[in-house]
Amino acid sequence: MRIKEKYGVRSPGSGVPIQSRGSVRGGLRIVLFTVSLLAASMALGDNSRTPTMEVIGNEVQCTCGCNAPLNGCPHIDCAEKAQMQALIKKEIADGKDETTILQDLSLKYGLQVLSTPPAHGFNLSIWILPGIGLLAGLALVVFIARRWKIKPALVSAGSAKPLDPKVLSAMEDEMKSTGMKEEPRI
Amino acid sequence: MNQVGSVSLIASLAFAAFALVAGAVGGKLRSTRITRSAERATLGFFLMITLAVVALEYMILTNDFHNAYAAEHSNRDLATFYKVAALWAGQEGSLLFWTWLLSIYSALVVWQNRNKNRQLMPYVVSVLMGVGTFFSLLVFFVANPFQELNLVSSAGARAYSAADGNGLNPLLQYHSMVIHPPMLYLGYVGMVVPFAFCMAALITRQLGDNWIRITRRWTMVPWMLLGTGILLGGNWAYAVLGWGGYWGWDPVENASLLPWLSGTAFLHSVMIQEKRGMLKIWNVSLVILTFFLSIFGTFLTRSGIVSSVHAFAQSQIGPFFAVFLGIILFFSVTLLFLRLDHLKSENKLDSMVSRESGFLFNNWILLALVFAVFWGTLFPVISKAVENTTVTVGAPFFNKVAIPMGLLLLFLTGAGPLLAWRKTSFQSLKGNFTVPLVVAGLVGVVLFAKGVRDFYAWMTFFLSVFVMVCIVAEFWKGALTRMRLAKENFFVAIYTLTMRNTRRYGGYVVHIGIVLLFIGFAGQAFKTEGKGLMQEGDILQVGNYMLRCDGLTTGDTPNYEYTRALITVTKNGEAFTTMHPEKRFYKASQQPTSHVAIHPTLSEDLYVVLAGIDQDTGKGIIQVFVNPLVSWVWLGGLVTLLGTLLSMVPSRIEREMAEIRQSQELTVQAGDAY
Numbered sequence: 068m069r070i071k072e073k074y075g076v077r078s079p080g081s082g083v084p085i086q087s088r089g090s091v092r093g094g095l096r097i098v099l100f101t102v103s104l105l106a107a108s109m110a111l112g113d114n115s116r117t118p119t120m121e122v123i124g125n126e127v128q129c130t131c132g133c134n135a136p137l138n139g140c141p142h143i144d145c146a147e148k149a150q151m152q153a154l155i156k157k158e159i160a161d162g163k164d165e166t167t168i169l170q171d172l173s174l175k176y177g178l179q180v181l182s183t184p185p186a187h188g189f190n191l192s193i194w195i196l197p198g199i200g201l202l203a204g205l206a207l208v209v210f211i212a213r214r215w216k217i218k219p220a221l222v223s224a225g226s227a228k229p230l231d232p233k234v235l236s237a238m239e240d241e242m243k244s245t246g247m248k249e250e251p252r253i
Numbered sequence: 254m255n256q257v258g259s260v261s262l263i264a265s266l267a268f269a270a271f272a273l274v275a276g277a278v279g280g281k282l283r284s285t286r287i288t289r290s291a292e293r294a295t296l297g298f299f300l301m302i303t304l305a306v307v308a309l310e311y312m313i314l315t316n317d318f319h320n321a322y323a324a325e326h327s328n329r330d331l332a333t334f335y336k337v338a339a340l341w342a343g344q345e346g347s348l349l350f351w352t353w354l355l356s357i358y359s360a361l362v363v364w365q366n367r368n369k370n371r372q373l374m375p376y377v378v379s380v381l382m383g384v385g386t387f388f389s390l391l392v393f394f395v396a397n398p399f400q401e402l403n404l405v406s407s408a409g410a411r412a413y414s415a416a417d418g419n420g421l422n423p424l425l426q427y428h429s430m431v432i433h434p435p436m437l438y439l440g441y442v443g444m445v446v447p448f449a450f451c452m453a454a455l456i457t458r459q460l461g462d463n464w465i466r467i468t469r470r471w472t473m474v475p476w477m478l479l480g481t482g483i484l485l486g487g488n489w490a491y492a493v494l495g496w497g498g499y500w501g502w503d504p505v506e507n508a509s510l511l512p513w514l515s516g517t518a519f520l521h522s523v524m525i526q527e528k529r530g531m532l533k534i535w536n537v538s539l540v541i542l543t544f545f546l547s548i549f550g551t552f553l554t555r556s557g558i559v560s561s562v563h564a565f566a567q568s569q570i571g572p573f574f575a576v577f578l579g580i581i582l583f584f585s586v587t588l589l590f591l592r593l594d595h596l597k598s599e600n601k602l603d604s605m606v607s608r609e610s611g612f613l614f615n616n617w618i619l620l621a622l623v624f625a626v627f628w629g630t631l632f633p634v635i636s637k638a639v640e641n642t643t644v645t646v647g648a649p650f651f652n653k654v655a656i657p658m659g660l661l662l663l664f665l666t667g668a669g670p671l672l673a674w675r676k677t678s679f680q681s682l683k684g685n686f687t688v689p690l691v692v693a694g695l696v697g698v699v700l701f702a703k704g705v706r707d708f709y710a711w712m713t714f715f716l717s718v719f720v721m722v723c724i725v726a727e728f729w730k731g732a733l734t735r736m737r738l739a740k741e742n743f744f745v746a747i748y749t750l751t752m753r754n755t756r757r758y759g760g761y762v763v764h765i766g767i768v769l770l771f772i773g774f775a776g777q778a779f780k781t782e783g784k785g786l787m788q789e790g791d792i793l794q795v796g797n798y799m800l801r802c803d804g805l806t807t808g809d810t811p812n813y814e815y816t817r818a819l820i821t822v823t824k825n826g827e828a829f830t831t832m833h834p835e836k837r838f839y840k841a842s843q844q845p846t847s848h849v850a851i852h853p854t855l856s857e858d859l860y861v862v863l864a865g866i867d868q869d870t871g872k873g874i875i876q877v878f879v880n881p882l883v884s885w886v887w888l889g890g891l892v893t894l895l896g897t898l899l900s901m902v903p904s905r906i907e908r909e910m911a912e913i914r915q916s917q918e919l920t921v922q923a924g925d926a927y
Contacts, residue, residue, distance in 0.1 A: 125649065126649055128645050128647060134503070135494075136501065138496060139496035139501055177643070178644055179643040179644055179645050180645070181644075182645055182649045183645070183647060183649045183650040184632075184644040189636065189639055189640050193629065193646060194650075196624075197621070197624065197654050200621055200624040200628070201625075201658075204617045204621045204624075205617060207617075208616075211613070212605060212613065237909050
């Protein structure tokens with residue numbers, strides 16, 4: 068027999084609330100908290116920086132073929148690294164900002180010198196897709212959760228199998244030993 | 254020996270192909286005889302591949318340079334330690350090594366299940382040997398390490414033995430490189446076992462509790478080994494590459510991280526299936542994804558489709574792997590769709606504030622991270638195909654995307670275990686979260702007052718304290734109860750508590766390890782460095798450290814020549830240590846490397862590199878990094894490893910449950926027999 072699903076109704080078989088407005092609100096709070104934490108992290112983490120050799124050296128790749136950032140080029144006495152560092156040093160001394168220095172370097176060495184592609188055209192997708200993936204994942208999680216919650220399985224009290232006494236005893240021991248009062252968290 | 258190797262390779266291929274077919278036929282016909290035959294063929298596969306490995310190692314160790322692989326990757330003066338490691342230094346050897354590890358895992362599975370899981374085993378063997386057949390084909394026909402060295406002249410090619418070999422890549426001549434690739438490979442290859450059990454369960458429709466229990470255990474082992482391998486790789490990069498870091502978001506590093514992340518997601522979501530009978534389709538998908546990413550990682554490392562500082566062995570084997578990946582995906586996804594009816598959830602979600610929803614969020618973030626890293630790693634290839642422009646996707650992109658997600662995961666590490674199954678009340682949330690949040694908040698205020706302004710670093714410390722307090726509180730509450738009820742002292746109570754439920758408390762120890770890792774990562778925000786030209790008497794000040802050069806010496810060993818800087822370090826005016834960074838020149842390969850001097854402490858590492866000799870002045874180019882909290886990364890890795898080992902020890906409750914299950918199975922069998 069199906070019962071009309073309402074918030075706060077208890078399943079007659081289990082005695083556990085099917086769902087409540089409180090729990091939905093709680094869930095939404097968690098989602099909002101999660102998303103805002105993520106957004107805040109991304110926004111606050113992106114501090115504007117003064118251009119230094121360390122900052123620029125992490126934003127561009129060494130052109131010697133090592134496939135490492137300029138600061139991380141593993142080659143000793145790397146001529147390309149020295150040349151790039153000299154150019155960056157000169158641009159910093161000239162008072163140029165980070166964006167201008169990166170533009171100058173990409174004009175001289177090509178787009179691949181930048182550690183991340185500039186955010187326009189097709190390259191924009193590198194930044195957009197992870198965000199879309201994240202939101203699509205969130206939508207999927209919410210969808211699954213709602214789907215599960217809308218159709219609660221009703222099991223009559225009489226149909227449940229009695230728990231094996233040994234299992235019951237093990238669970239009770241465990242609950243006692245860990246001081247649990249709510250649900251057993253094994 | 255080349256002949257011995259080649260014959261054993263072809264024999265192993267025959268065994269693998271036979272076991273693949275016999276396993277499937279044995280399963281279909283339910284024939285014990287054919288299944289046993291497939292299992293014996295699997296053991297034969299193991300023996301033949303082992304013989305091939307012994308043959309190759311013998312040639313490397315005895316300097317038999319008739320063998321092209323030995324001549325390419327070893328030399329007479331190479332230390333024995335590194336000669337052993339030459340097995341996985343090149344393409345052919347590393348693929349043979351991969352196949353050997355697969356044969357070991359397969360033999361272990363056959364031996365372990367000789368008297369159990371008999372319905373699953375035919376297909377488990379078939380899947381394992383399907384993978385074995387692919388790798389045997391590859392090793393024999395495409396990347397055979399038993400090629401003879403040939404001298405080509407106008408008269409034609411003739412067998413030839415080089416006087417000496419080219420030597421091992423100098424960058425690989427570091428102690429952790431001897432153990433890092435085997436660990437990583439054990440992790441990659443090990444993911445085939447859960448995949449095989451998953452496929453067998455789908456084929457036989459045996460999708461109850463059994464396969465998920467086996468799969469969880471068989472995922473934990475490679476997950477642990479893969480994680481250890483990743484950290485050892487970081488340790489190698491830190492000590493050998495000389496740029497002062499341990500993780501650069503290189504494609505090959507990313508390739509190893511991907512299956513580890515999806516494996517982590519599975520190890521969490523599997524708990525929902527075990528406790529509540531939910532997320533069955535999701536768990537099967539995660540097992541498939543993790544295995545797919547393991548093979549993808551090998552493909553990425555070997556094919557050279559993306560450039561990498563770690564790509565030591567590349568060739569044209571990419572298309573073979575691409576086809577194999579396609580087969581895996583087609584076979585497993587088709588099977589999954591065919592069995593959707595058997596994977597229906599047994600329970601429903603009672604509340605959004607519950608352990609189940611915590612795991613859902615954990616899986617969401619982990620999978621989003623997998624997608625972001627996967628996308629960033631492959632983007633240069635996609636961009637080249639779409640726009641014909643060469644772009645680079647480096648550390649800034651990955652840091653921007655992964656750090657916020659990592660912080661969310663860190664939060665869930667502490668919050669998740671505090672949520673109860675089914676539903677957590679507001680009172681319970683308040684009771685569990687108040688103290689950790691207050692303590693973390695206080696520490697956050699202190700850190701801010703002390704000048705910690707980097708947002709990510711501050712957030713990491715705040716969340717780390719929050720998680721640590723949550724975990725300590727769990728141990729504390731449990732121990733107090735035991736002290737009260739069982740009259741045990743504190744230490745005995747902690748021990749008994751842990752051993753009664755190793756899985757739960759081992760999991761907490763793993764979480765402590767993850768916290769330590771994050772604290773170590775946050776240290777990167779406070780890195781300082783300095784550089785100077787130095788000869789005897791010169792002084793360089795970096796942070797609180799003053800480095801005085803006591804001279805530059807040169808030396809010679811059979812394997813390499815070196816220049817060594819002798820540096821005395823004082824910290825805040827007091828004697829601290831002496832350090833000897835070297836620049837080496839390897840004779841066989843004619844390549845220079847740096848040998849970094851590191852003085853590690855818990856608070857920071859002093860990291861000194863002799864980058865070279867300035868041609869104009871003859872002085873040593875000394876680069877110094879002060880890297881805060883790096884030791885916490887290695888410590889975190891060790892704690893994670895210990896926690897995983899602990900959670901694999903059967904606890905008292907698990908043993909009791911196993912006994913109950915066994916007695917129930919015996920009863921059922923007796924009933925069937927009757």
